[in-house]
Amino acid sequence: MKEFGPIHPRDINYHHIRRLRNTITNLKQRTIRTYLNRLGKMLEFFYGVNPYHQADVLWSPEATERDWIFKAQWKELWNHADETERLILALGGGMGLRRSEIADIKISDISGNVLSVRGKGSGPNGKVVTMQTPPTVMRCIDDYLVVRSSIIGEDDISDGNMLVMSRKRKGSSATSRFVETILQHLSEKAGIHVTCHMLRRFYCMAMVDAGLDIDTVRRMVRHEHITTIFDCYVCADPRKMAQATDSIEDAIFGF
Incomplete structure (x- = not known):
């Protein structure tokens, strides 16, 4: 806790948690969240109060890099x-x-x-x-x-x-x-x-490319929620960026 100077653990409150969240910049967001969550649980165990929960820290969604085959x-x-x-x-x-x-x-x-x-x-x-x-x-x-x-x-x-x-x-x-x-x-x-999951991803996108509706794709890959198909497959399709660039080229420079 060198960021705050000498401090007794029982005196750590949600302000300290929020400050730590903004001070630590050399770690991934997921790692910071894990550390702060564990700190809060430790303080709750000893002192009955969890400043991490009180801080109600907002975390931005992290982009997930996926590998693909087509x-x-x-x-x-x-x-x-x-x-x-x-x-x-x-x-x-x-x-x-x-x-x-x-x-x-x-x-x-x-x-x-x-x-x-x-x-x-x-x-x-x-x-x-x-x-x-x-x-x-x-x-x-x-x-x-x-x-x-x-x-x-x-x-x-x-x-x-x-x-x-x-x-x-x-x-x-x-x-x-x-x-x-x-x-x-x-x-x-x-x-x-x-990998096996890349094959599963290929199977899903092959159905999308073939024009099947999203709910049919969801049922074929046995996902419970249709949002999983959008988040993990359709919206994450790396070909979309190339297609977007081509579309912009045609729309703006297609004289």
Whole structure:
């Protein structure tokens, strides 16, 4: 508390909190907020008063940097992928599944062209939703099941999982970490950075580009609130800045 000189902790009030908020400039806003919140809780524990809450500090929204892939990068990744990598691409970029959802798929979850997905939610396995599976994704599943048979061998320790480990603990149920590791290897081969959530983002924006209404997009990616689609996908689309520049060029200099 050198900013205030000698001071007893019990004498710290909301004025000090507000001053600290404006004085600390060498840290990220999120870090400052965490420190002040913890300071307030500590003072409340010892002295019964939380000056952080009393200060009612206003925090400006922080911009979130997101990584993206679009059709050109998707095509390059697809062309470099083997059967396992292509399966993960298909499930993540062709159906919008999260990495944990990809890792948790059981063979029994596949019924014709319908896939049961264990999503986020209450219960030990989360919410279970059924999704229509596009023909290309079904072909990727069929191709992978052939590879899976060679990995499993005679001793099946997969517990019925569709995706199985191919290196350490070979043949056992895949984990979320394994899914990301497979994508990391594909990234190195193709020279394109990609993660499961980037695939999910690509899936969402592909639907937007195809002209689907936002509520349909929300339901397809299984988000509860439509504002998430706007905030995390549509409004954050980096192509909008380039489009805006082109529009300004045409509007102002298109003589």
